[in-house]
Amino acid sequence: MTTIAPNPHSPYATANPQYGHIFAVPAFLPAPKPGGLLPTACEAMAVVGKDVIETWPGAELPEGLCPLCAAVMNGGEPPARTSSECKDCDAATWHGELCAVCRQEKHEAWWPTRDTAPSTDTPAPLTAEREQEIRDSIPTVYGPPWIVQPDMEADVWRVMYATDHPLAGLVCEVPDYGAHLAEFIACARAAVPELLDELDRLSALPELLESALTERFTDTGNPYARMVWHEDAPDGYPSTHAVSPVKVAAVLRELIRPAAAPAADEAGE
Structure with a gap:
């Protein structure tokens, strides 16, 4: 065959x-x-x-x-x-x-x-061990912001951390052709903790998704209940539909990328 x-x-x-x-x-x-x-x-x-x-x-x-x-x-x-x-x-x-x-x-x-x-291959998941290595690598001192300063005489870029000392603290020096590398090092000090915070938030998505689906698509608030959504049909009578994967995915996208909070003037504060 x-x-x-x-x-x-x-x-x-x-x-x-x-x-x-x-x-x-x-x-x-x-x-x-x-x-x-x-x-x-x-x-x-x-x-x-x-x-x-x-x-x-x-x-x-x-x-x-x-x-x-x-x-x-x-x-x-x-x-x-x-x-x-x-x-x-x-x-x-x-x-x-x-x-x-x-x-x-x-x-x-x-x-x-x-x-x-670009390849659509799904990257390998981050293991718990690798995640812990990244968390352990974050310095407990020398917090952000880190800045980049050029030294034209020495032909280097200096990555510095803020300090009360008259001169900022030196983290490292990068050759003059490595401006982007210096910017990356300076940015990483704040970006890595921010990404780990986002990872913590996304790790709670299963519970958040269950709560959101229960609230939006069940009439009893029971997470084990059948999920439906309601609308008024063209003839004016209410119509009930089963919740499709498309609607579940839409809720998940909202949870992954929540809408930005309105500015104070927009909120009338």
């Missing part, structure tokens, strides 16, 4: 990346063009690969195929998907924060640059 590979990656695809997907194209039309982002039989969006395999209802399907696409090819219905609103054009869509047309437009612009785009 033929085995197909997963579809090529695109940041604008919505189909399950573990499988190859079916593109429902009538036999009298040309085969899908490789590299294009098209709707799949499971009503997601996937990139057409180089090797397109033709199939038809009732035919033996290859291994590695999306089970949802396979079910549709065998006469089943595509999965029910939650409708939302495209953030770019406000069109109704079941493809998350962008509709199919906007995804295709962005994919077409991104696709030619894919070989030069």
Whole structure:
């Protein structure tokens, strides 16, 4: 039996990346063009690969195929998907924060640059041991701010810490060609503790997310209750929907990057 590979990656695809997907194209039309982002039989969006395999209802399907696409090819219905609103054009869509047309437009612009785009590989997680090493490396004295001062006579950049002494304390000297390195060293004294504080805040996200989802999407305040959201339908009657992963991700983004507090004059203080 033929085995197909997963579809090529695109940041604008919505189909399950573990499988190859079916593109429902009538036999009298040309085969899908490789590299294009098209709707799949499971009503997601996937990139057409180089090797397109033709199939038809009732035919033996290859291994590695999306089970949802396979079910549709065998006469089943595509999965029910939650409708939302495209953030770019406000069109109704079941493809998350962008509709199919906007995804295709962005994919077409991104696709030619894919070989030069930054890697999307997820970095290895920070281990507890490495985190502790970083915490232990922070000096208990010589606090920020650190500053950079040029010494033109010695052709060096000096990184200094603030002190009551008439002359600031010397941390290190960097050759004159290393101005950016000196700035990095000076910035790191304040930046590393700030990043560790942010790590502490993000480590509490599971509890914060549970609390936020419970408050917004449960009617009883019970964290084990079914999550739903309500809106007024076009006919004026209230409508209830199950909470989709898109809404959960939106709440998570709010928690990761909370909105800045308004300035005093904006808050009316």
